[in-house]
Amino acid sequence: MIVEGSLELKDYMYEMRRCMRCASCKWLDHIYMPDNRFVYRCPSYGKYYFSKVAYGRLKLGLALTEDRLKDSPGMKDMVFQCLMCGACDSGCKRNLDLEINYSLEALRGHMVESGRYPKQHQKLIDNVVKSKNRYGLPAKERTAWKPTKAKKKADTVYFAGCGASYKQTQVAQATDKILGKLGGYMLLPGEQCCGHPLFAMGHFEAFKKQMEMNLKALAKTGAKRLVTACAECYKTWKVDYPRLMKKSTCDLPFEVVHITELVDEALGKGELELKGKLDMKLAWHDPCNLGRMSEPYTHWEGDRGQWGCLEPAKGFEAKQFNRGTAGTYEAPRNILKALQGVELVELKRHHEFSWCCGGHGGVPEAYPDLAAYAVDERLEEAKAVGAEAVVSACPYCKEQFEAGQKKRDHQVQVFDITELIAQAL
Ligand code: SF4
Numbered sequence: 001m002i003v004e005g006s007l008e009l010k011d012y013m014y015e016m017r018r019c020m021r022c023a024s025c026k027w028l029d030h031i032y033m034p035d036n037r038f039v040y041r042c043p044s045y046g047k048y049y050f051s052k053v054a055y056g057r058l059k060l061g062l063a064l065t066e067d068r069l070k071d072s073p074g075m076k077d078m079v080f081q082c083l084m085c086g087a088c089d090s091g092c093k094r095n096l097d098l099e100i101n102y103s104l105e106a107l108r109g110h111m112v113e114s115g116r117y118p119k120q121h122q123k124l125i126d127n128v129v130k131s132k133n134r135y136g137l138p139a140k141e142r143t144a145w146k147p148t149k150a151k152k153k154a155d156t157v158y159f160a161g162c163g164a165s166y167k168q169t170q171v172a173q174a175t176d177k178i179l180g181k182l183g184g185y186m187l188l189p190g191e192q193c194c195g196h197p198l199f200a201m202g203h204f205e206a207f208k209k210q211m212e213m214n215l216k217a218l219a220k221t222g223a224k225r226l227v228t229a230c231a232e233c234y235k236t237w238k239v240d241y242p243r244l245m246k247k248s249t250c251d252l253p254f255e256v257v258h259i260t261e262l263v264d265e266a267l268g269k270g271e272l273e274l275k276g277k278l279d280m281k282l283a284w285h286d287p288c289n290l291g292r293m294s295e296p297y298t299h300w301e302g303d304r305g306q307w308g309c310l311e312p313a314k315g316f317e318a319k320q321f322n323r324g325t326a327g328t329y330e331a332p333r334n335i336l337k338a339l340q341g342v343e344l345v346e347l348k349r350h351h352e353f354s355w356c357c358g359g360h361g362g363v364p365e366a367y368p369d370l371a372a373y374a375v376d377e378r379l380e381e382a383k384a385v386g387a388e389a390v391v392s393a394c395p396y397c398k399e400q401f402e403a404g405q406k407k408r409d410h411q412v413q414v415f416d417i418t419e420l421i422a423q424a425l
């Protein structure tokens with residue numbers, strides 16, 4: 001019996017055996033390749049080549065599960081030199097419908113259980129577990145960004161997340177202004193880290209504790225909608241929390257909405273107007289966790305039968321494959337098109353083929369060379385399409401783009417979409 005989204009490596013034997021090394025997880029489809037420069041989809045392949053790609057990791061997982069391998073010097077790096085960006089999963093699903101994301105997550109969990117994870121992750125883990133935020137900063141500084149529109153009680157909770165609360169505070173301030181125009185909001189009392197870094201690094205038990213505390217706090221408010229401007233928080237609340245509870249996203253007692261979805265809807269209904277003029281050529285960067293990683297989760301239990309066909313057990317619905325296409329893609333594009341003077345250009349790799357900014361999966365902490373390579377590539381891509389600025393919708397993307405600019409000035413400006421919206425209100 002397969003339980004959708006299981007965190008156990010042994011539950012991905014089919015994936016690990018069936019992978020035929022077709023390489024769709026490392027390159028863009030041949031019929032889709034935008035040019036002869038931006039051809040990779042997997043940043044760890046682009047940086048390290050060969051085994052440091054999903055198929056190498058699957059075969060390593062297979063050898064570990066079948067007890068054919070105990071330990072080897074490069075094993076830890078092979079597993080963790082990966083951004084957990086999901087590009088490989090979208091690539092594989094163009095071909096075989098293997099659950100690559102789930103397999104890679106379970107492989108991390110397996111390594112963590114035996115203590116084999118990068119020591120550079122420990123500070124981040126301790127920060128979340130002890131201080132309840134990824135930076136290890138005091139809880140009282142979480143609202144130092146000074147929310148001005150927050151109410152004591154509202155149907156909408158704004159979950160700011162660690163990045164916008166402590167570092168990219170302009171994102172929280174801009175969201176405060178936007179939500180103020182859209183009927184107001186309340187903050188989650190005692191907000192703490194959603195747990196995303198723990199999940200992405202494979203520390204599932206610690207993650208579950210964060211999840212339980214956050215779900216309890218939200219239930220107490222009675223709010224029916226949780227809004228976030230952070231792609232990582234969005235994925236965590238919308239996908240990972242229900243997944244760990246063996247529930248579908250649609251069965252949650254509250255709705256999880258990204259600020260871009262809310263603004264797009266309000267613009268469509270004429271409830272919000274964007275003024276001013278920007279006069280700029282902008283490229284939209286699809287954050288992995290807003291796009292392909294954040295398709296609604298649908299719980300399923302069943303089996304793989306002959307020819308790998310799925311056999312839903314009696315009483316369960318047919319499995320819904322997440323192929324990366326049903327994430328939040330159009331809302332931010334609609335908003336940018338509604339900004340006067342903006343010329344919106346597509347990056348070469350977009351939608352489910354988007355290239356990760358490099359800021360994910362514990363990579364900036366443990367493998368800064370990979371994080372730097374990924375963001376440098378993305379900024380090169382922005383220049384190649386003639387963009388004057390790159391826009392994203394996640395505080396961590398912005399942090400990563402700023403770090404990339406600092407290292408090598410690409411002469412490309414960087415914005416979070418909330419800043420542009422707030423400026424136009
Ligand atoms: S795309 Fe899927 S089947 Fe092909 S090599 Fe990658 S993981 Fe294996």
Ligand code: SF4
Nearest residue numbers: 042082083085086088
């Ligand atoms: S998650 Fe991203 S970095 Fe990791 S193997 Fe897949 S495409 Fe490569």
